[in-house]
Amino acid sequence: MNKFAIAIHGGAGTILRSSMTPEKEIEYKLGLKNAIMDGDNILAKGGNALDAVETAIRNLEDNPLFNAGRGAVFTSKGKNEMDSSIMEGSTLMAGAVTGINNIKNPITLARTVMQKSEHVFLSGLGAMEFAEKMKLEFAPDEYFFVQHRYDQLLQAKKSDTVILDHTVTNATSKKGTVGCVALDVHGNLAAGTSTGGMTNKKFGRVGDSPMIGAGTYANNNTCAVSCTGHGEYFIRSVVAYDISCLMEYKGLSLKEACDIVVHKKLVAIGGEGGLIALDAKGNIELPFNSEGMYRAMKKSNGNLYIGIYKD
Amino acid sequence: MNKFAIAIHGGAGTILRSSMTPEKEIEYKLGLKNAIMDGDNILAKGGNALDAVETAIRNLEDNPLFNAGRGAVFTSKGKNEMDSSIMEGSTLMAGAVTGINNIKNPITLARTVMQKSEHVFLSGLGAMEFAEKMKLEFAPDEYFFVQHRYDQLLQAKKSDTVILDHTVTNATSKKGTVGCVALDVHGNLAAGTSTGGMTNKKFGRVGDSPMIGAGTYANNNTCAVSCTGHGEYFIRSVVAYDISCLMEYKGLSLKEACDIVVHKKLVAIGGEGGLIALDAKGNIELPFNSEGMYRAMKKSNGNLYIGIYKD
Numbered sequence: 001m002n003k004f005a006i007a008i009h010g011g012a013g014t015i016l017r018s019s020m021t022p023e024k025e026i027e028y029k030l031g032l033k034n035a036i037m038d039g040d041n042i043l044a045k046g047g048n049a050l051d052a053v054e055t056a057i058r059n060l061e062d063n064p065l066f067n068a069g070r071g072a073v074f075t076s077k078g079k080n081e082m083d084s085s086i087m088e089g090s091t092l093m094a095g096a097v098t099g100i101n102n103i104k105n106p107i108t109l110a111r112t113v114m115q116k117s118e119h120v121f122l123s124g125l126g127a128m129e130f131a132e133k134m135k136l137e138f139a140p141d142e143y144f145f146v147q148h149r150y151d152q153l154l155q156a157k158k159s160d161t162v163i164l165d166h167t168v169t170n171a172t173s174k175k176g177t178v179g180c181v182a183l184d185v186h187g188n189l190a191a192g193t194s195t196g197g198m199t200n201k202k203f204g205r206v207g208d209s210p211m212i213g214a215g216t217y218a219n220n221n222t223c224a225v226s227c228t229g230h231g232e233y234f235i236r237s238v239v240a241y242d243i244s245c246l247m248e249y250k251g252l253s254l255k256e257a258c259d260i261v262v263h264k265k266l267v268a269i270g271g272e273g274g275l276i277a278l279d280a281k282g283n284i285e286l287p288f289n290s291e292g293m294y295r296a297m298k299k300s301n302g303n304l305y306i307g308i309y310k311d
Numbered sequence: 312m313n314k315f316a317i318a319i320h321g322g323a324g325t326i327l328r329s330s331m332t333p334e335k336e337i338e339y340k341l342g343l344k345n346a347i348m349d350g351d352n353i354l355a356k357g358g359n360a361l362d363a364v365e366t367a368i369r370n371l372e373d374n375p376l377f378n379a380g381r382g383a384v385f386t387s388k389g390k391n392e393m394d395s396s397i398m399e400g401s402t403l404m405a406g407a408v409t410g411i412n413n414i415k416n417p418i419t420l421a422r423t424v425m426q427k428s429e430h431v432f433l434s435g436l437g438a439m440e441f442a443e444k445m446k447l448e449f450a451p452d453e454y455f456f457v458q459h460r461y462d463q464l465l466q467a468k469k470s471d472t473v474i475l476d477h478t479v480t481n482a483t484s485k486k487g488t489v490g491c492v493a494l495d496v497h498g499n500l501a502a503g504t505s506t507g508g509m510t511n512k513k514f515g516r517v518g519d520s521p522m523i524g525a526g527t528y529a530n531n532n533t534c535a536v537s538c539t540g541h542g543e544y545f546i547r548s549v550v551a552y553d554i555s556c557l558m559e560y561k562g563l564s565l566k567e568a569c570d571i572v573v574h575k576k577l578v579a580i581g582g583e584g585g586l587i588a589l590d591a592k593g594n595i596e597l598p599f600n601s602e603g604m605y606r607a608m609k610k611s612n613g614n615l616y617i618g619i620y621k622d
Contacts, residue, residue, distance in 0.1 A: 092547045120542075121517035123435060123516075129514060212522075212547060235523050245553070245560055
């Protein structure tokens, strides 16, 4: 059997050991484990990378710990506005949505846009109307109401700052997004990203997560990438496609490309965050320039790895 | 005095000599001339590339002939939904908006997002609220109501197809977007793009025009690019940044990079359209793989060139 591989992330940022309780740490690791094993099971049965990516991200979206789907943060208007995108490396087909509410699994909507519409990217009410027509699962406001996220909004409003994720105190600033990259036994790559944005963000702000090329990219000739971090810097740097171009045009390895983009280019402009990347040979990189990044990876011939802090 | 240069486009597509009247052709050429000379005047006085780009695009937006600003097409809901983006090559700062109505000059809103907000990309009502706060000029629905565009919508609804621009008959399919790239005497590049989208498009569809990396990109080390065409293919190909990467990572000239992206990569996936590109040495390329592209260019040491069809 050919090899397969999968990696996921649950957001990057200032995640310090000192501000994490042992209980919380176990919860996060369990969440990551459940999500990656859902995707891995699909790949192990010979399933395709796109299904593995969608399934792992749905799992993370359903987990209120992560800033996507159910755990999405509140905008300055007190609403959840979610974004997501997905891309298939064999066809370069892609789908994305921004500014949606009450969709239980935004990643599934992105995939439906890719496969069932003539467009790549839908926003706001138009995206919601499409979701309704396609009979996607909706969830009421209460489903998305997670108390500690709402407390964060009140906290952020008090200080009038934008908080990058479900940070309550200065000690635990975290950029929240979830993502997955996968390689299946057929040699196909796929990548997906889903996010609930930034706490107290401006209504209507679009980050890098729904942007093909910035937050998500997949191409069988190079790699699959999903990003997490301060989205504005990731958009300006076209991060996900930059990794692919450095490999394709400059002949760099996945590791060399990730090092340059995450540790040099993003750092130079002040862009905090990280990404997960996987090449067509099954190599995985999980670089970040922040204090920590919730992450996990598994190869067909290897053990499960789960990390939160810098090693 | 150092050299400067500017190029603009007014959309690409099936523009055939046989379906154009001499009067219409003069109108289009005059529109292109007025817009590029507005930008050129700024550059000739030592003004900066960003001002030249904004000014030339405002001129095109104000001209009902072009599918941006005043001449924006109607969505399937009978509304105008406009997108635009702008990027500065010296700082890699960028601004973009999608799904806005009643803003007289979307390119100015994109620039305001870049310079006055902490975000890069704003959508829909959030973008409109920001515009109001920043006191941008609004215009009533009547301002945007151009009879032949509305006729196109009715025509498209009848056949239930998406028409890429202000096409009424099969003979003149045209992808409508306007854009500008400029190099100023200080050696700075800038690029901007503005569009009214596709006739009868799905409400909420986002094309490549507001996407940094896909429809617009500028970097003083490489080039400034603005695209026009079937947006979905341009998003999946991250076209504007691809030109930049081929130059930076593979050492290609602007011309070589444009040839590969427009005449090979886009053609291979069926992506019809074109782009304008300008490098830091003042070289200009205006490639398109469609029947025609409304375009103009002028260098500090050269004559004005205006083109519509293949030469």
